[in-house]
Amino acid sequence: MTALRATTSTPAQPDADSPNSARPQAFWSIVMRREILIKLTDKAFIFGTALTVAIIAGVLAFSTWRGERTTTYTVANLPADTAMVEASAKLASSIDDKVVIHPRTYPDSAAATAAVRDGAADAWLHPGGGGWVLTTDGPESSLLNSVQQAVRTTVLERQASRLGTTAAALQAGSTVDAAFLKGDATKANLAKAFGFAFSFLFYMAALMFGIQIANSVVEEKQSRIVEIIATSIPLRHLLAGKVLGNTVLALLQIVVYSGVGLAGMAFTPYRSYVTAFGGPVGWFLVFFVAGFLALASLWAVAGSLASRTEDLQSTTTPLTMIIMVVFFSGMFLDGTAREIASFVPPLSTVLMPIRIVEGGVPLWQPVLALLLLGLFAAGTILVGERLYRRSLLQNRGRVSIRAAWSSAE
Structure with a gap:
């Protein structure tokens, strides 16, 4: 009896960490953890994710810099055209707050053309073709847009003054605003x-x-x-x-x-x-x-x-x-x-x-x-x-x- 009791033992309990002892409903979680850990320790995956984050941050940083960047332009003019260029310079910032115009006077058209060609000036504003011409060495869309609107406003104010009225009165009812069905x-x-x-x-x-x-x-x-x-x-x-x-x-x-x-x-x-x-x-x-x-x-x-x-x-x-x-x-x-x-x-x-x-x-x-x-x-x-x-x-x-x-x- 005593010997029998000595040799009889309680069956060993399975190790809780052994896959064979895991409950059936836990098998999927073991596989899931393995998939996640393998990927999180994969250098290529980590590098690719970090690179994508850096690209997103870089694009946003560039958009911020571009959106808040102010561009200064030097616009050449002849002595007779100084008043128009100065008036345009004053109006430019109200038209586009990212555009600043600095007038610079040259004695003649040859000197103004040479200044634009050599880079001393970004553009030359002068009369021509029954209106005004902005001569540049290349496309300057933001400058052109600001100057066009500034010159149009200045000329309209002068003509309205001769007629005894104001530019606002002449333009009343002529503006077109954009409206979106889904927000601005x-x-x-x-x-x-x-x-x-x-x-x-x-x-x-x-x-x-x-x-x-x-x-x-x-x-x-x-x-x-x-x-x-x-x-x-x-x-x-x-x-x-x-x-x-x-x-x-x-x-x-x-x-x-x-x-x-x-x-x-x-x-x-x-x-x-x-x-x-x-x-x-x-x-x-x-x-x-x-x-x-x-x-x-x-x-x-x-x-x-x-x-x-x-x-x-x-x-x-x-x-x-x-x-x-x-x-x-x-x-x-x-x-x-x-x-x-x-x-x-x-x-x-x-x-x-x-x-x-x-x-x-x-x-x-x-x-x-x-x-x-x-x-x-x-x-x-x-x-x-x-x-x-x-x-x-x-x-x-x-x-x-x-x-x-x-x-x-």
């Missing part, structure tokens, strides 16, 4: 820039991380490692881990880019629009997650259908085309076509956020579009999961979608 002109231009950013960011992330998923799957399949993994992890958990891991990485990257863009915008002349565009950026992030999930599982299927990395070009082509269609629809669709397509998955991933940033979209429309996109994502995940499981362990050449769908478990 500046906001409309910014909306176009944000629309391009939304389209490009989705295109870049969906393509880069999608190819990453497909490559990861086919490399594991080609090396036969997946056959070993499949003995410990259910294939649907392997798929979920890859999809969720890359979705987290893609979202983090987009959040970084969006945050840098909005923070940098606060230092530009458009700083007053930061709060107005913060909400649409939030909507874009939500639509981005749903749209990325809708395609991520299909990228995994593209990898599972291939048996070699050389097969990926043919298996991934349909997904590449879909992403390009989404990108170009965001760039070129407009009017009623854009409004209708903004409810069609996966086009709604970028089109609805673009419409939101333009303004005038009732809340029910993005909510409905997001619901439809979510249903589409759920459908692609279910279809992708079945195709992935039934094609991943087949190594006899490239697997067709029909064969994968109809094959046994």
Whole structure:
């Protein structure tokens, strides 16, 4: 009895850190963490992200510098034309606060022409052709625009004085102002820039991380490692881990880019629009997650259908085309076509956020579009999961979608 008790022991408890002891529902999280850690320790990924951030910051810094830069022009004139040039110089800053004109008098036309040719003066303003001529050594659009308006105003004031009236009275009712149905002109231009950013960011992330998923799957399949993994992890958990891991990485990257863009915008002349565009950026992030999930599982299927990395070009082509269609629809669709397509998955991933940033979209429309996109994502995940499981362990050449769908478990 005593000896029996001595040799009997309690069965050893499995190590909590061992993959074989992990609960089934935790397998996907192990794969997800692995995908994230591999990417975060990849120097190429870190360098590419940092380079993109630097480019965004550089573009915003250049826009700020260009928007606040004041250009000074030296305008030559003959003694008889001094009054006109001085009057134009006074009006130039009110016409364009980035243009400053300094008059400089020369004795004759030959000296004024030589000054422009040698760079001592930027332009020469003189009478000609029944009006005035601005002679320059090259195109100076901002100077020309300011001088044209200044001369027009000065001449009109002189003529109005001779008639015993004022220039304002003569111009009353003759002005044409621009009015936009969706905000002011500046906001409309910014909306176009944000629309391009939304389209490009989705295109870049969906393509880069999608190819990453497909490559990861086919490399594991080609090396036969997946056959070993499949003995410990259910294939649907392997798929979920890859999809969720890359979705987290893609979202983090987009959040970084969006945050840098909005923070940098606060230092530009458009700083007053930061709060107005913060909400649409939030909507874009939500639509981005749903749209990325809708395609991520299909990228995994593209990898599972291939048996070699050389097969990926043919298996991934349909997904590449879909992403390009989404990108170009965001760039070129407009009017009623854009409004209708903004409810069609996966086009709604970028089109609805673009419409939101333009303004005038009732809340029910993005909510409905997001619901439809979510249903589409759920459908692609279910279809992708079945195709992935039934094609991943087949190594006899490239697997067709029909064969994968109809094959046994």
